[in-house]
Amino acid sequence: MIFSESRLVYFSAPLSVTEDAKCKHAIQQVRDSLKNLGFVEDVNGITKSFEGASSYETRMENISSGEKIKVFIQGSYANNTNIKAESDVDIAVVRETPFHAEYRSVQPHPQTDATFNFIVAAPDTVTFKDRVESCLRASFPGQVGRHNKSIRVSGNTYRKDADTVPAMRYRNYKWNFSDDPEEYIRGIRIKPDQGETIVNYPEQHILEGRKKNVATNHSYKKQVRIMKSVCGEMVNAGYASAGKMSSFGLESLTWNVPDAEFTRYSSLGSTFETVIQYLFQNYQSLSLYKEANGIKPLCKNDSEVQEYRNFLQELLKYFNYTGE
Numbered sequence: 001m002i003f004s005e006s007r008l009v010y011f012s013a014p015l016s017v018t019e020d021a022k023c024k025h026a027i028q029q030v031r032d033s034l035k036n037l038g039f040v041e042d043v044n045g046i047t048k049s050f051e052g053a054s055s056y057e058t059r060m061e062n063i064s065s066g067e068k069i070k071v072f073i074q075g076s077y078a079n080n081t082n083i084k085a086e087s088d089v090d091i092a093v094v095r096e097t098p099f100h101a102e103y104r105s106v107q108p109h110p111q112t113d114a115t116f117n118f119i120v121a122a123p124d125t126v127t128f129k130d131r132v133e134s135c136l137r138a139s140f141p142g143q144v145g146r147h148n149k150s151i152r153v154s155g156n157t158y159r160k161d162a163d164t165v166p167a168m169r170y171r172n173y174k175w176n177f178s179d180d181p182e183e184y185i186r187g188i189r190i191k192p193d194q195g196e197t198i199v200n201y202p203e204q205h206i207l208e209g210r211k212k213n214v215a216t217n218h219s220y221k222k223q224v225r226i227m228k229s230v231c232g233e234m235v236n237a238g239y240a241s242a243g244k245m246s247s248f249g250l251e252s253l254t255w256n257v258p259d260a261e262f263t264r265y266s267s268l269g270s271t272f273e274t275v276i277q278y279l280f281q282n283y284q285s286l287s288l289y290k291e292a293n294g295i296k297p298l299c300k301n302d303s304e305v306q307e308y309r310n311f312l313q314e315l316l317k318y319f320n321y322t323g324e
Helices: 005-012 019-035 076-077 130-141 203-217 219-234 245-256 268-281 283-289 303-316
Strands: 039-041 056-062 068-074 089-102 144-146 152-154 163-174 185-190 198-200
Touching: 019 039, 019 056, 019 068, 019 089, 019 130, 019 152, 019 163, 039 185, 068 076, 068 203, 076 089, 076 203, 076 245, 089 185, 130 144, 130 152, 130 163, 144 268, 185 203, 203 219, 203 245, 219 245, 219 268, 219 303, 268 283, 268 303, 283 303
Parallel strands: 089 163
Antiparallel strands: 039 056, 056 068, 068 089, 144 152, 152 163, 163 185, 185 198
């Protein structure tokens, strides 16, 4: 397929002001709904983690129980890597207390709950997900659907469709050598209705993406948007390998390309050719690649490694840059 520079400029464009406003309205309305559970927003209100993306967040506390939560937009909108085909916004509702912790187990300095004087919290009588669902249904009657990992709130002309993800704070202490209880990598722990517990690092994802974008003279996120858009074209053209790629997987794949490969050329097309050629030529390293958070492996097994290899092989043949 032939791609011109002007078409790639269109693919690389960031979210519009209108989309940003709809994202903010979505988190505002989820926040307002959570007030029905007794949560009060702190004095800072809704803020952005950084400019240039819909990385909105706010913190709330239940004055009666002392329970604290953080509500924030995660995923492609928060990272400013969304494309026009992505309409849903992901909103995490994370309980800061109680939390789940992961410790370093290796000698000479293994850790346990006792290292930080943590105690085991009493089990919930009603799950946090059930509580969030009940208040969302009260606030948005007929517009809420429960899914395995999230609670979906349908959007309208004013706000985006929102997949609200109730989760528990996950504290990763594996790189903590000071025994300071505040020195940890922030993750979230999701308990689906069915299946195993999932640990993700959406805030670390935002930090790592921001760092790489600055290091590549703001080329990285443009290339991620192009990667997603070209993959979408391949799906429409019937390429089975492209249909197996997720938005987050494509972003993570691109994140593993060294910074220098994003700044060799001034044109978007030549840069994208460089990115995909690097990935294809170094496909033997796929099993070592990390997610865009820099913590979890991109591929869980050999089958996923092969899926990415198949996609890269077809992508290299499919993308034909005219240079115009």
